[in-house]
Amino acid sequence: MKSEPAVYGIDDLARAPGQTDRWDGIRNYQVRNWLRDVVQVGDRGLFYHSNTRPPAVVGLVTVTRGGYPDPTAFDPQDPYHDPKSDPQSPRWFAIDVQLQRYLKRPIPLGELRAAADGLGDFPLLRRGNRLSIIPVTFAQWQTILALENQAPFGVSQ
DNA sequence: GCCAACGTTGGC
DNA sequence: GCCAACGTTGGC
Numbered sequence: 734m735k736s737e738p739a740v741y742g743i744d745d746l747a748r749a750p751g752q753t754d755r756w757d758g759i760r761n762y763q764v765r766n767w768l769r770d771v772v773q774v775g776d777r778g779l780f781y782h783s784n785t786r787p788p789a790v791v792g793l794v795t796v797t798r799g800g801y802p803d804p805t806a807f808d809p810q811d812p813y814h815d816p817k818s819d820p821q822s823p824r825w826f827a828i829d830v831q832l833q834r835y836l837k838r839p840i841p842l843g844e845l846r847a848a849a850d851g852l853g854d855f856p857l858l859r860r861g862n863r864l865s866i867i868p869v870t871f872a873q874w875q876t877i878l879a880l881e882n883q884a885p886f887g888v889s890q
Numbered sequence: 891g892c893c894a895a896c897g898t899t900g901g902c
Numbered sequence: 903g904c905c906a907a908c909g910t911t912g913g914c
Contacts, residue, residue, distance in 0.1 A: 784900050785900095786902095859907090860906060860907065861899080861907025862899095863898080863908065
């Protein structure tokens with residue numbers, strides 16, 4: 734789950750009541766379909782900071798509410814307002830996520846690239862990926878979390 | 891329905 | 903700041 738920390742970062746989630754917040758504003762149909770049809774309570778995710786230096790995986794989240802109509806689409810005052818979505822036939826969906834924990838250290842994108850052998854075809858490593866939520870296989874999940882306990886590249890110990 | 895133009899994203 | 907990638911728009 735990708736977010737720009739300048740807009741909404743993991744610290745914002747950590748400060749939210751119950752460390753739980755709504756993941757809304759998704760306006761991509763492929764991601765919308767996942768939120769509506771696939772994502773379920775109890776699913777886990779990686780919190781990724783994009784458009785920052787360095788971009789990095791920073792934490793783990795748990796889904797606490799499955800896909801439901803995105804209220805920001807109905808609110809004319811909201812920057813994500815979409816007049817084409819109405820409550821009778823909602824076009825966009827949101828989920829709720831809870832912070833599970835921060836990673837012990839951020840895992841920068843560069844380290845994910847260095848571990849690319851263990852990640853296979855991982856969309857996050859592809860140039861121009863713009864999906865705000867990307868599926869992660871269990872094997873990829875394990876590979877990424879294994880990096881958490883390794884020293885950062887270039888740091889001896 | 892096609893597809894060129896355009897805007898946005900986001901790593902570098 | 904650059905630019906590749908890609909979704910959306912809109913003329914035809």
